[in-house]
Amino acid sequence: MQGLRDAFVRPLRGRAPRPLYDRADAGRQLAAKLRPYAGRQDLLVLGLPRGGVPVAYEIAKALHAPLDIFVVRKLGVPGHEELALGAIASGGIRVLNEEIVHALALSDDEIEAVVAREQKEIERRERTYRGDRPPFNVQGKTVILVDDGVATGATLRAAITALRTQQPAKLIAAVGVAPVETCDVLETEVDELVCLLKPDPFWAVGLWFADFSPTTDEEVQRLLAQADELLRTEKGEQTMTTTPPMAERPIEQRSVQITAGDVTLAGDLSIPQGAEGLVLFAHGSGSSRFSPRNRFVAQVLQAGGLATLLFDLLTAGEEEIDLHTRHLRFDIPLLAGRLVATTDWVVQQPTLAQLKIGYFGASTGAAAALIAATQRPEVVGAVVS
CATH class of the missing domain: 3.40.50.1820 (Alpha/Beta hydrolase fold, catalytic domain)
Incomplete structure (x- = not known):
């Protein structure tokens, strides 16, 4: 994978943005751009698991804000799961790519079968990451929604749609890398978009990270616990x-x-x-x-x-x-x-x-x-x- 990444990135580096080192590096750079929000009492940082959580952790730590997860799953076309027909988020909110649905003549039953499978995974992840703790209330909050990078934006857009139903005061999307055309769409759906890299040609998210190792469930759990502990320590609570x-x-x-x-x-x-x-x-x-x-x-x-x-x-x-x-x-x-x-x-x-x-x-x-x-x-x- 590293060789493949280098084969694509090296020819582009003369005219492309500098690749990020890893997700933590992306988080620290995004935090610097989001510094004006530091210390706000109404601030909440939400990471899209798994890859968005290490990025979100660095932002939450730098801005002294609570960290939580917001679970979204891609809906893959049956038999060609790498192709997204849309995405589903917590609360049953879904976003469908109507062009894909119509082009492949997908039936309602086929779509519902995919939705049901991914809904089970959403419930599993929420239970695994959050345990018996309820999610943070986002109503009236300034919410920073974080992912490591986006391609089509279907997953992030599903999260944005779901969060809008909960009436945050302000919704900010923060991502490490995304194509220009996706950013153009996202900017119409959030109050503010912060994106570090907008390479052209884009190719894929992972090509713009020197280290794009998979994020594990255990790492997500550890970062959520560390963020909670940091916040408690800052508030003077015993940890x-x-x-x-x-x-x-x-x-x-x-x-x-x-x-x-x-x-x-x-x-x-x-x-x-x-x-x-x-x-x-x-x-x-x-x-x-x-x-x-x-x-x-x-x-x-x-x-x-x-x-x-x-x-x-x-x-x-x-x-x-x-x-x-x-x-x-x-x-x-x-x-x-x-x-x-x-x-x-x-x-x-x-x-x-x-x-x-x-x-x-x-x-x-x-x-x-x-x-x-x-x-x-x-x-x-x-x-x-």
Whole structure:
């Protein structure tokens, strides 16, 4: 891919804009152009996952603004998914390329099948990235909508259309690179457009970045958590970086696989040096071990010298089913059984067996924790919700 990128970019560099180094570089350059908005109380930065989030993070950090995600998915033509027939955004808003739809004679059923598939992915991403935290309210806010780059603009336009329904006071689009003709269209749909590069010929977004490595779900989660922590620190709130000397103790962190009956549950285990207790997190309905709230609480507990285990009460396959049926998240006996099995797993681990165990539960997880505690009274010393 690097060789292909160089083959296209090198012949153009004599008359083309300088390529960006990576997404973070694009974010810092965009932040410099958006500096007049720094420190505004009504400012909100929204990144389009996944690639737009590293760019948005740098903007939010520089402008001292909260960061959130806004999920949009391209609608690919059946059998030729690389060709976009439109896009769909959170809230069911869609933008269709009518020329493509008519040219290929796509039926309503074909379009709806694609929409249904991408809607599932939108719900998965929102759950993965945001956990059980609700999205920020954009009404009356100055919103900066960020992506790493755009080609046709269908995805970004879907996001713009969806956000307009929520009545922001001002909507700004910020992108690293886009063709001139796409910028001309976008400028008619937002209050302000900031684009670093408008190369001609355009070719593709990735050609204008020296490093255009894929952004992972884990990176999106990490950047959202870091942005939240930075904002809390600036406001003088206590976070992991401002906690006492206990927070400086070494912490062993590892991913674990927990056998619970005939399923395997994924978990994240953190053990501070000298820990005397372990807190098992039972997340709420529709959430997961990536819940920003639970991860923040876990950091505080780790700073106080307690080990933590955040794990999924449902498997990935069960979460996929639950997106449609919503019945597993309310199956308290099932969730309690998973928590009991996890407790038994902990007791069997040589490095954990001597630790005192407590539960931290939220929503349906709290109900599961109460039931599980009654089934292992000799092991569980506390339940907190």
